[in-house]
Amino acid sequence: MIDFEIPADLAARRDEIFAFVDEQVVPYEADPRVTPHGPTEELRTELVELARKAGLLTFQAPRNGLPTLTHVEQAVLFEAAGWSALGPVALNCAAPDEGNMFLLNKIADPQQTLEFLRPMVDGHRRSVFAMTEPDGAGSDPRQLTTTAVRDPSTGSGQAAGYVVNGRKWLITGANGAKTWIIMADLEGAGATLFLCHGDAPGIVIERTMDTMDRNYVEGHCVVRFDDLRLPATALLGEEGQAFRYAQLRLAPARLTHCMRWLGGAVRAQSIALDYAKTRTAFGKPIGQHQGVGFMLADNEIAIQKCRLMIWWACWVLDQGHQGRHESSMTKATVSEELFQVADRCVQVLGGMGISDETPVAGFFRDVRAFRLYDGPTEVHQHAIAGRLLRD
Template sequence: MINNDLNLAHDIAIKVEKFVREVVIPYERDPRRDHHNCPTEELAVELREKAREAGVLAPHILPDGTHLSQRGTAQVLIKTGLSPLGPLACQTAAPDEGNMYLLGQVGSDFIKQKFLKPLVEGNARSAFFMTEPAQENGAGSDPSMMQTRCWKEGDEWVIRGRKAFITGADGAQVGIIMAKAEQGACMFLVELPHPAIQIEQVPRTIDSSMPGGHATLWMNDLRVPAQQMLGEPGEGFKYAQVRLSPARLSHCMRWYGACLRANEIATEYANQRMAFGQLLIDHEGCSFMLAENLIDLKQVELMINWCASVLDQGELGTFESSMAKVSVSETLMRVADRCVQVMGGSGLTEQTIVEQVFREIRAFRIYDGPTEVHKWSIAKKIKRDWLKRSKQQKQGG
């Protein structure tokens, strides 16, 4: 079964790579950008239409609504990542890809029809409302600090609170909102834009690949029909865990693809640029950096496939995805940095995507959990496992 899945994924990945290289990459110089240099909605819609025509829209979701395995998904999402615009065109970008996975796994028939279907068909974008302003001690890497509240009134739930760094909220049509009730965390689906949701600002950030940027917004007594709650009251964190590990790994897949392309560009440059009487590739200072890139890129590939295999076995994969997220983000940062260094001044310009990939990977080390938070989580597991072994040894004494 898994071999059939991987064979299918391989065929899809070939088709996706052809589309990204031949159709999407020429759009990288398209001037349709917003005030923080992110692709405009007009550009996003045009790219998704091109993907629809090519048969590569949401290519990791099969016609019957099922998903490729995580290892199969990796083959496909890596290819969409060959251009910063690739995931946007193919509807495999964050947060849409993770949101589609979540709704496909736990959404009711009503939610799947009303909210998931437009996403899979490429007719809508989505946003995931969890992070809150640090100035208000809101939820960030620690979701238990959530300040947004919700309560039930009749057949509706009322939500009040402020969210921050909500990727794609400006211009999205579907929102997944996390709020805390007496029973615990809850998730709700809402149609966007909504008059009770006010976008306060969209700050200019170091990354620029995601339409709508990362908004700060205020929800002022937002009323949501009870049938638009995902699951039951208090199950929000449980469902967040369903989304968490695959979404982390999807980030790794896409940015691995981006760094593969950046390394291609740097390699091409080094094999053509003359300096001090010879090609850059013949200078050990440059050639060794490219050699190190190949080693690091292979390690990233292996880490992604290892974590994907854990998820494909039905494991939650929280620990493994934390390891993968740390390893991949830190390793790709080295790769992207070397690509810039090899290309010198040219690597700092917008003439290629190398400088953008560098910026995006720098942001990747923070979003979906900073490296240090994941290391702390890993360290806590080390301690738990040690205490468990010590207890067992004493009992077996």
């Protein structure tokens, strides 16, 4: 049975999240603490407290007697959260934390859950997923150059610890992040994940990179590991299983990216539509001119197409499938379509569209970067084509 009706209880939660973002979070968009490197940690903490008071913090986690959300249910709620780029930050469902919480919930042991995951769910700490490298791992993580070797001096009892060395970049939110998931090539085992605190000696944040997007807390950093010594308990999951765990994280994370940016696209479209109704040129509102009206119509079609693709891919995950193929198709399509939506909104707004008088210019910058997050479109097309040819 195919049913596109949103149940009343889910619609009520969606409306509650939307109202919170629209009424309490949107006013912060003009806050000077939204810097060229994204919101500051101070602003994040303030926004998180608003969500905590509203009873909406980390709404995707099974808390307060509410059951675990399905992926389709998440799609409905994350879209509402994405009405503002600061919405996911406040609600604690922004990347990379949302994806990292999902991963830790799947593979962390009880002590790691207590020490690292629980403070994240409670909004008290941020996290990073340190994989991408300037000369190595990125879209092809097999090019991993960061290394880990066993070191008995850092172990406990019979278990040897590890020493990690290497360099990463585009590590989102590294400044001030307290939970670190690090991917390194472990001698004799292969790509392995490690879990540690952000103040561990040996983690060196070289600089914050200047990027076009401004939606991630504290931006993206270049990071170096200089003899980062970790105990045996820092091993996350099993040795040599990092690629498998990364895929476990990436399929749902691709989709939550799509959900959040869909919410931003709906906002941009609403701003462009209001402008097209009131701005006049050549004797009538510009929306009544075919060139503008058709852009708005194309946006509406694209938004609904993206929404349905997201729901479909989420449904596949909810059936217990990995959804790698479906999430690649969806991420490639949604990122490209929403960029076109953003571009048309800028065009409709004219001079307003390239200014910060509305959030549309910011959305345009952010959604352009979305075409690269979690794999460029071309990498997904390559994977999709490979799947087709194998089948």
